[in-house]
Amino acid sequence: MRYGNENRVAVFFEKSDDLIARIKKIDGARWSQTLKVWHLPDTEEHRVRFKIAPQLSNLPSTEGIENIEKFKQWMRSKRYSDRTVTTYSEALKYFLVFYREKPLTGITNEDVIMYNNEYILKNKLSASYQNQIVNAIKLFFQTIRDTKILVDKIHRPKRGKVLPNVLSKEEIKLILNAHSNLKHSMMLSLIYSCGLRCGELLALEPVHIDSKRNIVLLKNAKGKKDRIAPLSPKILEMLRNYYAVFKPEKYLFEGQIKGQPYDARSLQLLLKQALQKAGIAKPVTLHWLRHSYATHLLESVTDL
Template sequence: MTVRETKIEVDKIHRTKRAKLLPNVLSKEEIKLILNAHSDIKHKMMLSLIYSCGLRCGKLLALQPVHIDSMRNIVLLKNSKDKKDRIVPLNPKILEILRDFYKVYKPKTYLFEGQTIGLQYDARSLQLILKQALQKTGITKPVTLHWLRHSYATHLLESGTDLRCIQELLGHSSSKTTEIYTHVSTKSIQQIKSPFDDL
């Protein structure tokens, strides 16, 4: 059937609503268990950097030693998602572990290199490191590396960090993306007095 000379009114087209899924967040206690699960300093360092800097897996693996500014306690993230460079703070405790890591591994091209020197670490191997950490800690949630990033953002929000600041740290171009963390932060929820208390 051919429809001729028919104007389509874009405003009247019914769009299906995208499911609003909340990000998965771990407690600080669970994060601590995961980060301390590995005795291997490289494995511990990779997971710790993802959480402490709110990094995506790809950003972590693309890091080079020159991107770590130990004098200013910052990490430079080159060409983020929106093609802009950005910086994130480097926790002094993380810097200590990083110095120990340097002494052992002496990275050349990438901060985290695989079996072959000069080539970056494999993303699947990194996921396996997380899986092993979960097995060691007994955490049965289907945790992914991205959960560490979500947890970082939520924990920042719960400790009183401004939403605009979190947006900058995560490299979100829209504040709408960052606002989703307000729905998983338990800070305001925990302050609500339950009517059950009055029974």
């Protein structure tokens, strides 16, 4: 699979705290929230370890490669995010590899069903991943003329009803108090107290903090939509102390280079360190803090 600008090895397995803990110990292992899959650096060691066959011949036909490139250009012209362009084009590539001997104009809805059965289900890939591929196929064939595909009749997998991962208030307190560094504590506290996504936090600028209205302005959040989040007086006071000490230039949370946003991987590492200090063994991700925020509001009978 392609993730960002590098090749990665996707690893699929049944959800298990033990397996998650084991894969997290592998150097370079990362979780993709978009694809709902763990992935590792594409090295010979990992290919042998997970019994992955060489993929030199696993390319679509020349027609497929040309159309994938056109599809990328179309998505970029429609202002899809770089991550969506990468995710959809990679998903489409696997589909077109499966039908590399068949012209695009000859692919039908029955072929999509066969792909789901002979590739997705046979390889025990997740419903989330199947849904991602269906999205890519539907969007691609909407842009292709002279096709036998009836886009509206492409069915997607039934979504399972999965409860979000939630931490207790006591566990949240331990995590937020784990770091003595003001910046580290501030970032984790803001994610939880405002229910932010990782990307939303790292894109924040000082001007997005509206202290008079006690809100945070989130520009170009998921789906390129702006939204606001409430800001508690306690967090606002912490932010004032943080700003006085660090004096950020462009982004509210900057890395070692002034004017550059804090690195997402470093933020994930901060959480991992906080969990170790707090003695919490659960495979917590930054998104767990967001889920916990929403759940704790509901438990407190907050007016939606």
